[in-house]
Amino acid sequence: MDFELSEEQSLIKDSVTRLLRAEYGFEAREKHRAGPLGFSETIWQSFAELGLLAIPFSEEDGGLGAGPVETMIVMEAFGRALVVEPYLASVVMAGAALRHAASPEQRAAIVPGVADGSSRLAYAFAERGTRYDVSRIAMEAKREGEGFRLAGEKTLVLAGDAATGFVVAARTAGAPGDASGLGLFHVPADAEGLTRRGYPTQDGMRAADLTFAGVFVPAEAVLGDPEGAAPTLTRIEAEAIAALCAEAVGSMERMVGLTTAYIKERKQFGVPIAAFQALQHRAAEMYMALEQARSMMYLAAMNVASDDAAARRAAMSAAKVQIGRSGRFVGQNAVQLHGGVGVTMEYEIAHHFKRQTMIDLFLGDADHHLQVVAAEGGLDEV
Template sequence: MDFTLNEEQQMLQDTVARLARDSYGFDQREGFYRSEAGFSREFWQQLGELGICAVPLAEEHGGLGGGGVDTYLVMTELGRNLCLEPYLHSQVHGAGLLQQLGSDAQRAELLPRVAAGELQLAVALEESQSHYQLHDVQTRAEPCVGGWRLTGTKCVVVGGDSAGLVLVSARTSGAVLDESGISLFLVDPAASGVKRRSYPCIDGPRACELRLDGVVVSEDRLLGALGKALPALRYQQGRAIAAQCAEALGSMQESFRLTLDYLKTRKQFGAPIGKFQVLQHRMADMRGELEMAASMAILAACVADDPDSEERSRRLAAAKFIVTRAARFIAEQAIQLHGGIGMTWEYSLSHHAKRLVMLSHQLGDDDHHLRAYAELLRCA
């Protein structure tokens, strides 16, 4: 297969790489991390002005109509530079759900603003007991005069404290674990009854716990058919997984580069420690894991926008499993090869390591996706 980028894709990659390199030095990132928003609103505005926010969205909604490979290029560079902006959760996951389930009026109203970077979305699907199971929903939505009343709690809503709208899954019928009866709603975080407890994740981005205490949303805030949101939730999570694999790949590549540079410059017994054969073997192992992760991240990008099928799900589960294992291996090896300096807050490698560990637990860990892959094989 030919994996050579075309001219437009190369320009996209170069644009994101240059912007992130110029705007996201490590010291600058520390300032963004400690700010009230937890990321750079100026950088987010630049992403919107340059059309980067519009890449995953369809052209008819003000986007650029980019596919999985285009998103892969953006996310790799954002991961390489440890960018804190919730691009994956807003532009890929949230906007994807809005594109798939929204009515013509909802898409026309909201998606152009999302594509321009004016409106940030967040996705609230996880609950404390759900453990990656999208159909395990205890948040309830009951009909009321003029719309729906939502009650429940969502956890680890990445970007939820700064989002203008949050997409919330809630059960409108059925028992807790039924796959039918799950609906998706657009919730204004400023609405009465919404409470957000914000906190920084260990890897930098901010998340929140979202509590809904009788929050009333109008009828036109329901996305898609009543009680039939689960297939779209699973499909769009697949697209988010592909984007996350790309982000992890960028972080792994930078971790590998930092480690290689360190082995070339750190001297012991009068020679660079990179000349020690045992360390060369460990770097070779890291390189092997990195190449395998890169191949699977590319595979995930290539199938991300394919029609829903068991084969697509199998490939995405395999990609997430392999990338997760590689990310943890590379993070651990990079820290060990650096020694104590690799764990210091002032050095970017420690932040890459924490980011890679956190990414391995979002949207399903390696055990979850290994089980999913095995079940899909039995169904084949």
């Protein structure tokens, strides 16, 4: 199979790599994190100017009309640099909701702001009782006149404290556990009755908990069928997993590079520790784990747009299993081969390992997705 990038894809890769190399060293990242939003608005606008925020949207909606491979290229580069800007939350997850559920009129009103960086959306779906199953969503959206009244709480909304608006999943009918009866709603951050509590996460990102105290949503803010959003929720999850796989591979690649450079420089008994055969074997095993993860990243990118829901779910879960396992193996060995410095927050490796851990846990860890693959009968049909 040909994995060569097209000319346009190579240009995207070169552009984002140059930008991050110039603006996103480890020290610069810490400066960006210390800002009032937890990321750099200047960098966010640079992403917009490069067209990165417009990548997944159709040209008719003001985007570039690109696809999963282009998103993979961007997220892999972001993983190498440990980017903290809310690309996953706004462009990938909330963007997927707009692409798959919003009407042409809604997309015309919302997408241009996302693409030019003036609007930052966050996807609010998780609740304390949902764990990895969105059918357990319990937050109510009761019909009132021509709109809906939202009441309940959302937790761990990525980049929710800096968002200008939210795509909210809520239940319009049925009971928690029912696949039907779910809807998606576009809610501005300043909506009456909406409060949020922001906080930092373990990996250097930020999130928020949201409380909806009778927030009214007009009919024009309902994205798609108010009772039939379940297929869209599964597509959002799949696209987020594919993007996370690419980010994880970029981060693993950086860890392997930092570790091999370190053991070539660190000396013991008067020679670089890379001269010891046991450490050579360990470095080789790290590289093998990275390449296994990369192959599954490609699998995810190639299958995320499939219309076969079962095959798509199996492919995403299989990729998530390998990403979780490889990320843990590479991270643990990178820390061990660095010695004491590997666990200090003053060194880059520790931050990569934290991000790998959070990627594994988000949207289902390796153990959870292994059960999903088994339930789907493996990958024979992918």
